Amino acid sequence: MAADYPNIDIAPYIDHSLLIATATPEYVEKWCEEAYRLNFAAVCVHPCYVKLATELLHNKDPQVCTVIGFPTGGTTANVKLYEAMEAVENGATELDIMMNLGWLKAGKTDLVHREIATICEEVGKPVKVILETNLLTDAEKKLAAELAMDAGAAFLKTSTGWNGGATVSDVRLLKEITQERVGIKASGGISSYNDALDLIMAGATRLGTSRAVYLLHQRDKSAEYGVRIENFNG
DSSP: OOTTSOOOOOGGGEEEEEOOTTOOHHHHHHHHHHHHHTTOSEEEEOGGGHHHHHHHTTTSSSEEEEEESTTTOOSOHHHHHHHHHHHHHTTOSEEEEEOOHHHHHTTOHHHHHHHHHHHHHHHOSOEEEEOOGGGSOHHHHHHHHHHHHHHTOSEEEOOOSSSOOOOHHHHHHHHHHHTTSSEEEEESOOOSHHHHHHHHHHTOSEEEESOHHHHHHHHHHHHHHTSOOTTOOO
16 A cells, blocks of 8 residues: 555455447446456446446446447437437436537536536536547636536546546646535546655545556555555556
């Protein structure tokens, strides 16, 4: 365990994400089994696999999460709403929704707010709004965060992973903006156990990663040696 951090069990923070284009049903089964066995918060899959994941995790603790308007956020508000409602009908208990950044940058904040608020009101499930922080200025991050929170978001999510990943500085900024009113999901580029610890200490309450099992392997090595393991590839 890292000497400069308290003893943190990262497993309950993790959304075990399977969002590669080539994901198969066999991958979904593996991800769901790992999420249950390793006590992850959720498994995050493509919308087409929500029903399968729901069946596999029936009466088990991990949530079933999916992505809406992923990864660009450029589908219409009606399409996003339909996608979200169908996902919930199929068993999704959490939704990661990509914000329309074109609208945000064009100053169409009323449309951004309405799109998110409508989904939050209609689905009745926790919504994580993806801000794609690497594409925003700090002022835009603040505006996006305030719009999402006011619209009913339960979490702010840093990134899709398609345009860079989560950074400690962005998580700290979101923590300052949110004042713990909503959760913060750090996602994208979490490649080591130390990365996970750094993001949690900065304020992340969820971690989105496809490398969760590897991170726990690093955690076990860190605990064994009592130090931060840098560039561990075992």
